[in-house]
Amino acid sequence: MLPHFLRVLFGALAASALVAHAAAEAPPVLIGLDAEFGHKTSTSAQAIQQGIEIAIEEINAAGGVLGGRRLALVMRDNRSIPAIGVDNLRELAAMPDLVGVFGGKFSPVILEWLPVAQELGVLILDPWGSADPITEHKYGPSYSFRLSLKDSWAAPVMLNFARQQRGARRVGILLPNTGWGRSNRNALAAAAPAAGVGIAGERWYNWGDQSLLEQYRELRAAGAQAIVLVANETEGSLLVREVAALPQGERVPIISHWGVTGGAFAEMSGGALDQVDFAVVQTFSFIGLDTPIAKRVLAALKTRYGIAGAEQVRAPVGVAHAYDLTHLLARAITRAGSTDRARVRDALEQLPAYKGLVRNYDRPFAPNRHDALSPEQVFMARYTAQDVLVPLIPARPDRR
Template identity: 35%
Template sequence: MKKSGLSVKVMTIAASLMLAAGAMSAHAQERKPCIGFSGAFTGAAAFSGLAVEMGAEVAIDEINAKGGVLGQKLSLVKYDDAGQPPKGVDNTRRVAMANNCIAILGGYHSGVALAQREAVEQIGIPYIGAFAAGTKIIEPDTGVNNWMFRVSAKDRWVAAYLSDVALAHSPGKKVAIFYENTGWGNGAAPDVKAALEARGVKPVAMETFNWGDQDMTAQLMRARDAGAEAIVMFGLDREGNQILRGMDKLNYKPAIASAWGLAGNLGELAGPLANGVFVFQTFSWMGKQDAKTAAVYDALAKKYKLKAPADLKAGSGTANAYDAIHILAKAIEAAGSFDRVKVRDALFNVQHRGLVANYAPAFGKSAEKHDAIQTKDYKLTAWHNGVLLPKDQTPYK
């Protein structure tokens, strides 16, 4: 019986699709035992890439010393995105397709993570954020999140946490919001406003600024004239330094309750002007350490030639990344495979006692539970004489 041209064409296409599916399946079985990481290794926040690298590498060293995962040694594949979203997207595709890694760690900048979302969902690779806290990274407007997870903070929760700190330092309940004009800042500002309003307080000012701005006195004068006694801030050290210098020039001394963008090198940049600035953290390496923390710090100090815990800039990212790698390794073992879908599904059942928290389990199926670290695990620190310390180890109340 003679086949029509259309039938032959359909059969040819079907065969091609079957071959492609087979090739993809075989390719999936050949996943490399590597974890990708796109982070800022250059630029003003270069310390952040190193912070995540440190935690991830020490965790990988521990895992490999015990035989690796599924009998293979893990490795970390690192790419610099310099805090630039397009580079983050390119790095995501490189990690997933050229390096063929199992998963990818996320870095410091929420703008980069937000840009990575589409590629992560299209490709289908587990993303575990170790730093960037933008709410919509995990809870996008579309409501679709199949692959994005986070062992870090969530800005919606951080906003509520910092609002409480600011209100505790504002007798008149007059709070201003300062935020950078980026995906992170613009996403966080509504979270802070909503958190304050939920507490019966309307912010007296909402002021924004750009990366690289040198003079913030105009914004500060508006906040001062509005009576702001405290500021909730979402910005980075470089601009935070300029804000503190503007406050000094104006002799204006509101309390500052900041997200962890001021946790890197503000003490170095601003000197004594940074004293008393409160900064949210998920973890602090300072002060008395428990046995687990001390052991991990010793490994970090040896590998990276640290002289003191204060050398860990943005140390929350280090602890978050350390925990994220251990959670991922347990998911791979539970999956019994390097297949990304199986590893992703196994993440929902991982139990792990980490540095930052006891993850029991690490993740759940709801959008909120794609965030592993809960508000009960948050910590408040303060800059004092160039060092970021737990608040109770400082003179600031």
């Protein structure tokens, strides 16, 4: 018969082996991503995917969650169409052990998700959509969490840039006829007095319009010295090409929301981009960032996706926001001790400080605050002819 201490030792080893085997056999914890992969000019969905995948690889290499369970990504394509997005959300929410679903850049899709997420009790994780009502809505307890820009933060930065950097006392605003456009209209109207800027007028357009020149000319005729543009890459590049074709004296600065940065905007604008004064709002840039986390993520982007360096990262906010949000979600799962969505929701509200890629989070979320970023992360940038998105003054957001 084996001595007692050996029986205890072998028993402990056998128990450890059983635990390890059970962990290895446990099904993965699923994270959903439903985004605009089928939108032919978009780069935002791919950027978000990259950020999630890099974070998942790090988390799994460190032992996963819930005692060794791996995280795994499940993807769907909503093609930027809200109805498809709602169907995809229902399909993803029906999957066992799926904790939450990341959205893409199109706020109208996420806004349509809100009542469905509340009905199903599934978490919405927003790494790009900026419409204020994504987190400011009537549903409670709220299942939507955002690590991204808000329109009410973008508006004062764009207007202050127009006034202080471009000398414009009156601006015209050009908006899409969507929930995102209406969110921005309200934010710009509210921010204008404090910025010392008058709104010369507002004009609206529909996705797929073949020209924005008439709206541009009407805003200039109304006294606009700059145009605040809310657009994605298709309409943004259309306006740039049309303005570049005008005589020099008829061109005014364009200060743009960030939808254009989630697609092939510079490529679609071509040489016209060099002929127009065009600036765009951002919350993050790898350029000039020398933190250990930034170096690690850039190395992973090179290894996994062949991205050579900071200047070659397409849609950098998508990568960075999704990376941080995935790490925060994993910490919430661990804190909850379960894949139960309600418990993970509660855990997200109680997360402690976390040192991330985009910023250092004192407390990422709270019961009355489901936005992890703040206005201090917002700055302006400009594309170069080489399709590099370079920060303008202030060159770096407050990283604390």
